[in-house]
Amino acid sequence: MVQQLKNTKNKDLNSLNHDILKMAFPTAHKTVFLLDHTLSSQSGVKFDLESLNKPKNSNHSQSQPPVAHIPLLPVYKSVWTCGVEALTEYCRIVWDIFPSSRLIRFIAVDKTVHRLNGWSADDQNLSSLMNMFITLGPAKTGYRADLEKGMKAAVEALTEPTAIQHEKRSSLTDSATKVLNKGRVIIFTRLETDLEIQNIKDKFHEILILNNKVAASTDTLMPINHCDLVLVNFYKENQSHLFENKFWPDFSTFLSCELFNLRCGVTLAPKLCNLVLRHYELASTTVTGIPMKEEQNASSSANYDVELFHPAAAHTAILKGIPSETAHLRTIREGTDYETITLKWCTPRSNASTELQHCSSAYRITSVDVNSRPSSCLTNFLLNGRWVMLEMPRKSGNKVISHMLACHGGDIYIHTMYTSRSVLEDPPSISEGVGGRVTDYRIPDFIDLVKMNLLAPHPPVTLEEGEDGSIPLDSSFSLLKRHTKVWPITLASTCLFSLGTVVLPLRYLMVKETLTEDEIVECKNVIFALMGMETRAETLPVSNTASRGGKGGGKREEQYKALWVELEQYLKSHLHSPGHEKVLECLVQCQSKGDSAKEIKDEKVDLDQALMEIDSISEIGPTKEKVPPPVKTVIKTPDSNSSIPSSKKRKGSIPALAPFGKKSATSLFSIWESKINSDQAQKCPEFQGRLLAENNVTKLYANFQEKEKDDTSRKK
Amino acid sequence: MPTVLLLDVSLSMCQPVFEDIGIIAKSKPLEENGDVILRKNLSVMGCNQILDHFSQYCKLEFTALIIFSSLYEVVVRFTRDFDSVKGALSTLEDYDKTNIQVGLLGVTQHILEEWGNGTPCQIVLISDGNLGTQQGSLSKSLASLQHGHGPSELPLPFPFPAKLNIVCIASPDDEALKVSQPIYQKMLEIGGEGSLYIPERNFTVKSVSSMFEKLIAENFMPYNGTIHCGNLSASIMLSPPPQQYHRHHDFETVRESVKEEIHICGFLNVADVSSPPAFSRHLVLSMVNKGLLISESLKFLLVLYYFFELYLYLGVFIFVVTCITKSFSDDLATFAKDSCSDDEGVIDEARIPSLCVLLHGGLKKGNMVALCQVGNNWFGIFYSWADSKKKSNLMLSIFEPGYDVIPWLGKLSNLGPVEALSVNPYGQSNTTSPFPLKVPDKKSYAQNCVVWVRHGGLQSDVQKILRHARKLPDKHASFYKELNRVRKAALMYGFPELLNGLANLLERECYNLPSSTHPEAAIQLQHASEALRLWDKKDPRHNIAHYKSSYE
Incomplete structure (x- = not known):
């Protein structure tokens, strides 16, 4: 035996578990914001109302003398306002990129604890966030918040399972018990001393242990396996910060801590982005060279840059690899402390969206400065x-299309394109492969089949409540199966379907689940039309390859033989409803003479008897109303509905009597086919007529004439 | 997927192969036609075995040959010309000592240059199981890799999806192998996927050959499957063979393999699928179904037998023979061709109709894709694709596993036939489309949200109000819209000071109005500024409404 040791299986169990901890249960799934609702002190961020009037006034001064008035006092944002602004921006980015998989809760604390929302997906959007904070109101003054209470509430919130956690936990798979509960608590507050920081961490750790004990003893709560505590210290614009940013990655086995300083004012947003990028593994792309018309001068255009955020994975295709090759793409924008990848805008082709582009991934994006003019221009263009x-410029100087921005249903995505050489290059053409040189595929018919099997979204059916557990996709499978029950793929292999429009109703209607009366008539008419064609000895428009052997007149007869066999097979395989059976019944009745002849295995055609029968039929008359089957003498042809003169009929109708060719030149093929058919017939429910047969003879359409009469009288 | 043959060409590969390695002194070196067989001969033999397999079953695979000793050299760059690789193998020279690190670095460099980091590759490292002087440094760098500290000379794990297989041309009892085996093992562990191959019990040409056979069977088998479109089906080969999916998702680890049966679920417009992201792409090559041919031939024989009996009974056997030859001549010809030509090798496969070609033609002409199920909860699309040389082909793109992988198509399990819906979402003439599915919540970039945390946000919002205020009474709708937007944001951000400031600002605007202005303007400004001051008296969610005055 060749020794081979599978290393994946030998992998250290611990490291595998560690893998699962790290990958499958993201900390970012649950975030709780704990906000100190007493940060009422002024942040130093000034909004000068007077400045708004200045440019306008300078214009006015030409025509009007400036009006003297009391200057408007500037307004100042409180630390709380800056905090809520930052939080809104944080949530905006997260919700744009992760609409349902990353959840955020808000808890504000002053004297009491305000739990603003739950883990429900309905609360995860900007408008409900707005309503929550409007209701909460501005920061309270005069006392300090009871942070301990808040921390308790935050930890409690983390122990509550989210919908997806609950679903995974209560699912019946092996992994159900192993759902790990991880989360992050972000505290917005103002910190003065190191001791305060230490106290918060210790207290938080204590609360975590306590709550885990409580959670472990209940079924409804989940103990926290790991929590990331982020202390965000807000300080005034004009102040220098008291602490350095710090990490305690292993504060305890289930708690990591971080201290993050945010200065109110212009630097707040970029610093905050740093935090979001880290927490949600996002990356930044700057689209450069976007041509935009100038606001003032519409005839000229200038190039602008727009920065976007998206999951960092969208960059792996270009960044992983040889670092020096991509170093020129990485830059740090002014005022930020994170990297951005600069890619160039390519003027899009208008038909790009109707072609299939090869993408390896697609991630949602959001623009960083969402309301700026260049950003909204780009996003509106995409929307x-x-x-x-x-386009990604390569170090060597050439360029390659590396990404694509596209909007689908209201969300903008960044698609990652393949940039390297493809293993699929220079493939053999399909025409060189198996079946490549067959030229008579039924492609137009196949397109019809495709159109009839288009997929559309159905109202969602949950697996539990679905009737007999079926999902819409299952009915798509069965529909396609029904449509392809008999589906020769080339014209050479079919007589029936090479007839084109004549048999069109059969192709469209027989595959339906049920047939209306009109549709049954339409199908029957096709049968009659075919009989008519045979009666008139029309050559079938069948490609040469379709006919097997035979020459001259024999060829045509063979074709009709094959046609009838194929038609019967087709109808037999589509017995979906009583309506379908009626169509088959019609065909069988038309053929019944031939069938009974076959049963006695008579090799000779009793020509005299046949002629007598024809005569008796013709006597009944050529008008449609009076025609009794089994042989329809009046036949709808595709081009005319006129009946065929009876004199002509005698000549031509002989083959019609024996569509299965009861002639001396009985082919092996037809015998074989009939054998197969009779075998198949045994598998099908027995034909009603045969069941009623006396001495193998059934009176067909026993009440047909009465019905006809009824019908005609009604019509009149 | 591309394969690198990484061949050790150090001097130690020139050791002769002994029949019994246990007692080297007494055993005789293996010989063939009077020449002593060396280890390098066996490694070349193994490579040829792999290449022969490729040229027979995987003609579209790319192979590269890289040799290494203390340096590495790319002897043949990635190519489908397997003969050129064989040629290069026959002219290799001997170099100095083994340095696996160098070899792997060379492979990494070459693959990154050629395929980037997204293409899965196979690496077959063929050595004599003797790490030589490198042993110490290798185990050190492996240890540092495993504990995740310190940079390492070893490019493991590879910066691209890769499968590293290590083949040892050595006796399983080799002393050097006993030392190197745990090191190889560790390399495989860090590398991710792959196995170690050592000849079975004794060390002979045969055992080495069967070791390579095993390697081929476990790593280089082509994908052969069947595509089903309802009741129609065809045998296909996928190139490159689809890989197993093994990734961590939120709350679960997903492991899926592509099944041998691929079922088409239905069809979608190319524009509706909107360039979905794919886990992998494959060329769909139509195959002749040998099994079907045999069964059809059998059927034919049965038929023949049936007729034979029947007509023997009727006593017209000779007539039957003529009958067969006459009316069945075509069928006979085809069948005979099908059943016999395999031996002759003259079968014209291009003339056997194939569903793949029909599917390709239909999808291309109709500008459609076929959604298909390739595994449990795993889907993909078939579509027609033409390369730069306009060679058109049937392709299969496989999504990531799951029902919810293409957000704009919705849950794939909810896709059902149009006929089951009361209203055809495509309209009568296929002009409308139910796709893409609209998202319930508008994203921030589509809803004019308020962001004041960035420089200038607040300024421009207030300026907008002023701009509209100066165009009152005409612009009153825009004026109140902007005013309420700012008011709501100020309340949300806990910033009532702004509302008072804004009230003052509007009052001043009112005061500054030129005498020619419509009195309505002053009334609205007055009303707005009064309402702003009352922010805490009324329900804050209530908007400030346009004041109905008698001047209108």
Whole structure:
């Protein structure tokens, strides 16, 4: 035996578990914001109302003398306002990129604890966030918040399972018990001393242990396996910060801590982005060279840059690899402390969205400065359905399309394109492969089949409540199966389907689940039309390859033989409803003479008897109303509904009597086919007529004439 | 997927192969035609075995040959010309000592240059199981890799999806192998996927050959499957063979393999699927179904037998023969061709109709894709694709496993036939489309949200109000819209000071109005500024409404 040791299986169990801890249960799934609702002190961020009037006034001064008035006092943002602004921006980015998988809760604390929302997905959007904070109101003054109470509430919130956690936990799979509960608590507050920081961490750790004990003893709560505590210290614009940013990655086995300083004012937003990028593994892309019309001068255009955020994985395709090759793409924008990848805008082709582009991934994006003019220009362009390619300059100087921005249903995505050589290059053409040189595929018919099997979204069915557990996709499978029960793929292999429009109703209607009366008539008419064609000895428009052997007149007869066999097979395989059976019944009745002849295995055609029968039929008359089957003498042809003169009929109708060719030149093929058919017939429910047969003879359409009469009288 | 043959060409590969390695002194070196067989001969033999397999079953695979000793050299760059690799193998020279690190670095460099970091590759490292002088440094760098500290000379794990297989041309009892085996093992552990191959019990040409056979069977088998479109089906080969999916998702680890049966669920417009992201892409090559041919031939024989009996009974056997030859001549010809030509090798496969070609033609002409199920909860799309040379082909793109992988198509399990819906979402003439599915919550960039944390946000919002205020009474709708937007934001951000400031600002605007202005403007400004001051008296969620005055 060749020795081979599978290393994946030998992998250290601990490291595998560690893998699961790290990958499958993201900390970012649950975040609780704990806000100190007493940060009422002024942040130093000034909004000068007077400045708004200045540019306007300078224009006015030309025509009007400036009006003297009391200057408007500037307004100042409180630390609380800066905090809520920052939090809104944080949530905006998260919710744009992760609409349902990353949840955020808010808890504000002053004297009491205000739990603003739950883990429900309905609360995870900007408008409900707005309503929550409007209701909460501005920061309270005069006392300090009871942070301990808040921390308790935050930890309690983390122990409550989210919908997906609950679903995974209560699922019946092996992994159900192993759902790890991880989360993050972000505290917005103002810190003065190191002792205060130490106290908060210690207290938080204590609360965590206590709550885990409580949670472990209940079924409804989940103990916290790991928590990341982020202390965000807000300080005034004009102040220098008291602490350095610090990490305690292993404060305890289930708690990591971080101290993060945020200065109110202009630097707040970029610093905050740093935090979001880290917490949610996002990255930044700057689209450069976007041509935009100038606001003032519409005829000229200038190039602008727009920065976007998206999951960092969208960059792996270009960044992983040889670092020096991509160093020129990485830059740090002014005022920020994170990297951004600069990609160039490519003027899009208008038809890009109707072609399939090869993408390896697609991630949602959000623009960083969402309301700026360049950003909203780009996003509106995309929202209107245009696709934008992004070009990556290579170190060697050439360029390659590396990404694509596109909007689908209201969300903008960044698609990652393949940039390297493809293993699929220079493939053999399909025409060189198996079946490549067959030229008579039924492609137009296949397109019809495709159109009839288009998929559309159905109202969601949950697996539990679905009737007999079926999902819409299952009915798509069965529909396609029904449509392809008999589906020769080439014209050479079919007589029936090479007839084109004549048999069109059969192709469209027989595959339906049920047939209306009109549709049954339509199908029957096709049968009659085919009989008519045979009666008139029309050559079938069948490609040469379709006919097997035979020559001259024999060829045509063979074709009709094959046609009838194929038709019967087709109808037999589509007995979906009583309506379908009626169509088959019609065909069988038309053929019944031939069938009974076969049963006695008579090799000779009793020509005289046949002629007599024809005569008796013709006597009944050529008008449609009076025609009794089994042989329809009046036949709808595709081009005319006129009946065929009876004199002509005698000549031509002989083959019609024996569509299965009861002639001396009985082919092996037809005998074989009939054998197969009779075998198949045994598998099908027995034909009603045969069940009623006396001495193997059934009176067909026993009440047909009465019905006809009824019908005609009604019509009149 | 591309394969690198990484061949050790150090001097130690020139050791002769002994029949029994246990007692080297007494055993005789193996010989063939009078020449002593060396280890390098066996390694070349193994490589040829792999290449022969490729040229027979995986013609579209790319192979590269890299040799290493203390340096590495890319002898043949990635190519489908297997003969050129064989040629290069026959002219290799001997170099100095083994340095696996150098070899792997060379492989990494070459693959990154050629395929980037997204293409899964196979690496077959063929050595004599003797790490030589490198042993110490290798185990050190492996240890540092395993504990995650310190940079390492070893490029493991590879910066691209890779499968590293290590093949040892050595006796299983080799002393050097006993030392190197745990090191190889560790390399495989860190590398991720792959196995170690050592010849079975004794060390002979045969055992080495069967070791390579095993390697081929476990790593280089082509994907052969069947595509089903309802009741239609065809045998296919996928190139490159689809890989197993093994990734961590939120709350679960997903492991899926592509099944041999691929079922088409239905069809979608190319524009509706909107360039979905794919886990992998494969060329769909139509195959002749040998099994079907045999069964059809059998059927034919049965038929023949049936007729034979029947007509023997009727006593017209000779007539039957003529009958067969006449009316069945075509069928006979085809069947005979099908059943016999395999031996002759003259079968014209291009003339056997195939569902793949039909599917390709239909999808191309109709500008459609076929959604298909490739595994449990795993889907993909078939579509027609043409390369730069306009060679058109049927392709399969496989999504990530799961029902919810393409957000704009919704849950794939909810896709059902149009006929089951009361209203056809595609309209009568296929002009409308139910896709893409609209997202319930508008994203921030589509809803004009308020962001004041960035420089200038507040300024421009207030300026907008002023701009509209100066165009009152005409712009009253925009004026109140902007005013309420700012008011709501100020309340949310706990910033009532702004509302008072804004009230003052509007009052001043009112005061500054030129005498020619419509009195309505002053009334609205007055009303707005009064309402702003009452922010805490009324329900804050209530908007400030346009004041109905008698001047209108």
